[in-house]
Amino acid sequence: EAGVVQSPxxxxxxxxxxxxFWCNPISGHNTLYWYLQNLGQGPELLIRYENEEAVDDSQxxxxxxxxxxxxxxxxxxxxxxxELGDSAVYLCASSPGGGATDTQYFGPGTxxxxx
Amino acid sequence: xxxxxxxxxxxxLSEEAFLTINCTYTATGYxxxxxxxxxxxxxxxxxxxxxxxDDKGSNKGFEATYRKETTSFHLEKGSVQVSDSAVYFxxxxxxSGTYKYIFGTGTRLKVLA
Numbered sequence: 151e152a153g154v155v156q157s158p159x160x161x162x163x164x165x166x167x168x169x170x171f172w173c174n175p176i177s178g179h180n181t182l183y184w185y186l187q188n189l190g191q192g193p194e195l196l197i198r199y200e201n202e203e204a205v206d207d208s209q210x211x212x213x214x215x216x217x218x219x220x221x222x223x224x225x226x227x228x229x230x231x232x233e234l235g236d237s238a239v240y241l242c243a244s245s246p247g248g249g250a251t252d253t254q255y256f257g258p259g260t261x262x263x264x265x
Numbered sequence: 266x267x268x269x270x271x272x273x274x275x276x277x278l279s280e281e282a283f284l285t286i287n288c289t290y291t292a293t294g295y296x297x298x299x300x301x302x303x304x305x306x307x308x309x310x311x312x313x314x315x316x317x318x319d320d321k322g323s324n325k326g327f328e329a330t331y332r333k334e335t336t337s338f339h340l341e342k343g344s345v346q347v348s349d350s351a352v353y354f355x356x357x358x359x360x361s362g363t364y365k366y367i368f369g370t371g372t373r374l375k376v377l378a
Binding site: 153181191243253259 | 269296297299301306307308310314354356359364368
């Protein structure tokens with residue numbers, strides 16, 4: 151079974167430029183998550199989707215971040231414009247459902263460096 | 266607020282040594298508890314989990330017991346290998362019935378041959 155796929159793996163941009171990250175979850179997983187992981191820290195949730203609906207985006211900085219999951223499968227996370235402080239690893243995860251005991255399956259992440 | 270506290274790393278051990286990584290939590294209600302592992306260049310993988318008090322999760326020689334009285338979920342392994350070198354994250358979910366994961370800051374383990 152294929153795992154969660156993310157691309158690109160690495161991205162270097164200059165500040166004020168836009169950037170987008172793509173995620174393909176495990177087939178059949180209805181719930182998709184985007185996390186932010188700063189160096190030396192644990193992941194922090196940005197947004198959670200149930201199918202194509204964003205059911206929790208309370209931690210997403212909406213002035214510069216946006217996300218979509220148009221057909222309830224793949225998802226894209228965008229930053230526009232990027233700031234120096236956005237340098238981090240962006241993780242995508244999926245789970246079969248959104249229950250409290252459900253295992254979340256993580257992709258390898260996209261490491262973003264903003265210069 | 267709800268939180269997870271892990272022991273700081275790095276933890277450096279010789280091969281075949283006994284491992285303990287401490288994890289304590291603060292939460293309202295009765296969360297589920299998880300240990301995830303992150304190998305270099307890879308995403309987080311579930312190592313084990315426990316969903317109620319006194320449950321023991323186990324996998325690949327690792328164990329952790331959900332201790333409600335001490336609000337702890339310490340990770341243990343009797344004999345570590347070089348291949349266990351990774352970052353280990355403790356997490357909880359199910360606070361007040363929600364799905365939301367809260368992760369600790371991670372503990373890096375280095376096992377020397």
